[in-house]
Amino acid sequence: MTSELLADLEWxxxxxxxxxxxxLLDHLNSGSTAFYIGFDPTAASLHLGNLVVLLVMRRFQLAxxxxxxxxxxxxxLIGDPSGRNEERSLNQTEVVEQWVVRIREQLSKxxxxxxxxxxxxxxxxxxxxxxxxxxxxxxxxxxxxxVNQMLAKDSVSSRLESxxxxxxxxxxxxxxxxxxxxxYRRFNCTLQLGGSDQWGNIVAxxxxxxKVEGAAAHCLTIPLLMKSDGTKFGKTAGGSVWLDPExxxxxxxxxxxxxxxDADVPNYLKVFSFKSHExxxxxxxxxxxxxxxxxxxxxxxxxxxxxVHGTKECDSAxxxxxxxxxxxxxxxxxxxxxxxxxxxxxxxTIQTGDPIPTWVDLLASTGVVDSKSAARRIVKEGGAYxxxxxxxxxxxxxxxxxxxxxxxxxxxxxxxxLAAVEVI
Numbered sequence: 001m002t003s004e005l006l007a008d009l010e011w012x013x014x015x016x017x018x019x020x021x022x023x024l025l026d027h028l029n030s031g032s033t034a035f036y037i038g039f040d041p042t043a044a045s046l047h048l049g050n051l052v053v054l055l056v057m058r059r060f061q062l063a064x065x066x067x068x069x070x071x072x073x074x075x076x077l078i079g080d081p082s083g084r085n086e087e088r089s090l091n092q093t094e095v096v097e098q099w100v101v102r103i104r105e106q107l108s109k110x111x112x113x114x115x116x117x118x119x120x121x122x123x124x125x126x127x128x129x130x131x132x133x134x135x136x137x138x139x140x141x142x143x144x145x146x147v148n149q150m151l152a153k154d155s156v157s158s159r160l161e162s163x164x165x166x167x168x169x170x171x172x173x174x175x176x177x178x179x180x181x182x183x184y185r186r187f188n189c190t191l192q193l194g195g196s197d198q199w200g201n202i203v204a205x206x207x208x209x210x211k212v213e214g215a216a217a218h219c220l221t222i223p224l225l226m227k228s229d230g231t232k233f234g235k236t237a238g239g240s241v242w243l244d245p246e247x248x249x250x251x252x253x254x255x256x257x258x259x260x261x262d263a264d265v266p267n268y269l270k271v272f273s274f275k276s277h278e279x280x281x282x283x284x285x286x287x288x289x290x291x292x293x294x295x296x297x298x299x300x301x302x303x304x305x306x307x308v309h310g311t312k313e314c315d316s317a318x319x320x321x322x323x324x325x326x327x328x329x330x331x332x333x334x335x336x337x338x339x340x341x342x343x344x345x346x347x348x349t350i351q352t353g354d355p356i357p358t359w360v361d362l363l364a365s366t367g368v369v370d371s372k373s374a375a376r377r378i379v380k381e382g383g384a385y386x387x388x389x390x391x392x393x394x395x396x397x398x399x400x401x402x403x404x405x406x407x408x409x410x411x412x413x414x415x416x417x418l419a420a421v422e423v424i
Contacts, residue, residue, distance in 0.1 A: 011270070014271065042076060046243045055274075128186075142174060194221055198221060359398065
């Protein structure tokens, strides 16, 4: 199983670096291995970048290994310098505590915490960091670290070159190494996974286990995922794509995958999908032969939205996507799903009781067209719709009775350009 696991990760492009590959393979083949990934609570939710490594953790558990997901109640108070050019704003302790609870709940969706000897165990590094005094930490842990080696870490050296780093963030790698040591002591954890930007911190943990316990441990890092245009994966015009449905709605989450660039979809399928190699290769072949059908996009959107938000929310998001383009009934959508879908569109508002503008005026005010004359041409050419019903005349004004849930009108120009009006 482990040989197949590492070969599968390699095929999916999910291995950046490892310690000695044969030694790692032999170790994993010797039985169920306890391993961990750390997730710092720097926001109220995990995001799509976290999902990359979280699903690798899921793959390891499915192959028979024991996950120890770590929520950084301690390190989340400090700030990881990796990938940053400036100091992180430190959050209040009470806020971080709330985020720890929320992230622990999210992690429980992806890992099995109940069944069998490799059931996951949730951990929090505040449990072993908080009781240790500063003097004890410096004497027992700090003495094993060379400042010269710490300065040579990429995450530190890049910050020194860009203007400097505080002692607080400089000490992050010592705290992360201490986590690995404590998990080794408590759970016989011998493997750490993480993003490729964590290599220096992870290796520091390996060295600490060797120096303090005289034992060997292993690590595997996962490449940071980028879009084909070189921009950061998981970002949209509205910011990060979150796993929390209150921060990124299931509809917006579904649309992120559905609207992915064609060039990115084959890689996304390999990284995120749990389909077999043959199924993924078939989807990639279909995608390359006819990208316009968006078959691969839809399969990816369905699988990931179901995984993160459940079947019901995925079905609602898919119905909304179809209904907005006239392939389903708008009346079949619940208000929350419709509101979420319309929030992603160009929109305008009018006040209750004000005179109702014409369809032409409303479309122009959303910015979908650059003039009222352009909106009039759309009506003349037969491409104007209100709530998926064709608008026949230039002076047509929608009625209050046509409001969806008493609040919204959906405008459509041609087949694909949508806009929303909200009456407030």
